[in-house]
Amino acid sequence: MEVDDFQSSTEAFLSWQSAIGVWMSPKMALKDLRSESRGRGVVAIADFEQDEVVFSIPRSAVLNIATALPDIGTESSQSAIRAMPSWLALTALMLSESLRKDSKWAPYFAVLPRELDSLVFWSEPEIKELQASAVVTKIGKGTAEEMFTQHIAPLGLDNYSIEMCHRVASVIMAYAFDIPEEKTTGTMDDNEGSEGGDDLVSDDEEEEKTVLSMVPLADMLNADADRNNARLCCDNEELEMRTIKPIAAGEEIFNDYGPLPRSDLLRRYGYITDQYAVYDVVEISTESMLSAFRTGGRVSPNLQLNSEDLEKRVELTQREDVYDQSYDIRHAGPEGPSIPDELLAFLYILLLDEENLAAISSSQSYLPSRSKMATETLGQVLVTLLRLREEEYATTLEEDEALLKSENLPNRTRMAIEVRLGEKKVIREAIQEASSFSGSNKRMRGGQNPEGQIPGEKGKRRSEESSHPKKKRRFG
């Protein structure tokens, strides 16, 4: 789009917003931020105080099934759309609406991006640059295409194509909000959309009904984990973008997408920034850990297990509710350590000697506190497992750091390197944490002091010893 087109479509969009009842503070402006690679963004042109309204949007100016479906197609296509999962229904709705010559939403569609860098648009070689990042398994392109074919193709829309569906669905993923249905209360803190994830933050104890919606203007805010200074509030009949801290003239007004690792930021929104590095995550798959424990695997031979023993112990991890398909390793912070309690408990059960395993199996004793599970042996095994995980990436952390110094890297390659490098940093941090484990090995198979059973240690009362690990997982 030419500069003039960009400017004129921004102006047409803003006039249309006023015409459909959106109130905008004279202290805000919609700015061209392409020179900073952020498309359009909302900026303060005068000082805002905390909790001031930046703009307010009547519900009739929000695009969703309730506001737009009655105007399109036949009754049967309307009921077909209603029956679809919310992200697919909104995709069908936007495709249908964009075919209408007199569409009320045309000035809005004109400012939505034609292309994004979300992972669904990456070529195979580009995806390969993400190496062993678990995000590669979460792109869901094939599944989305099956759904387009199954649900949207039968509507017979003139503009239907798989590529078009991806374009619209990706805009929804990056731009849509789940908003509470009218007459309920709540506060939005990020735009989350297409995967049925209702990331609504609300004071209300009751479960709220939300509707996936495109909220023009609210979706013109860019996001920043550190500089988040505004939030979409749905407490009143109109939706209001309110400041959550004072904003000085000249500052950009930012939303937040929540604690997303950069891999997910890339998958959903097609960009990354350093501010989200703190949320980077590495998944370690349970299957890969179990194969390291199998006879001939990579943990030390005296800790390997035959299939029967392994199965028995895995069943116990399931009974103790510490079994997962994979475990998230992250940067240590106020939320907790790098290595989650569930992973410690899982490995602890695989490493327990027969006597203590039998005691837990028969509920004579319980999983101990984290510090007791963090034994030296477990730490060493974890270091081995983490090194194996690191080896799954085709390059090392140091090689990635060197690569990032090269100029003229294509943008997608650079973003992929940053994501995989961030994950390797998480692994290194977890290796450090595991190396510091110093709990006694007395209950471990192959422990250094297997004879050192303390009298009366077995069968302690729950109140003295148990600190059953709690699920702390934060990401889907």
Ligand SMILES: C[S@@+](CC[C@H](N)C(=O)[O-])C[C@H]1O[C@@H](n2cnc3c(N)ncnc32)[C@H](O)[C@@H]1O
């Ligand atoms: C909700 S829209 C924000 C408005 C968008 N800038 C526009 O011009 O339409 C989300 C998209 O904006 C871009 N974006 C948001 N925050 C960003 C940031 N901090 N840096 C770069 N791009 C950002 C990404 O392309 C993302 O998919």
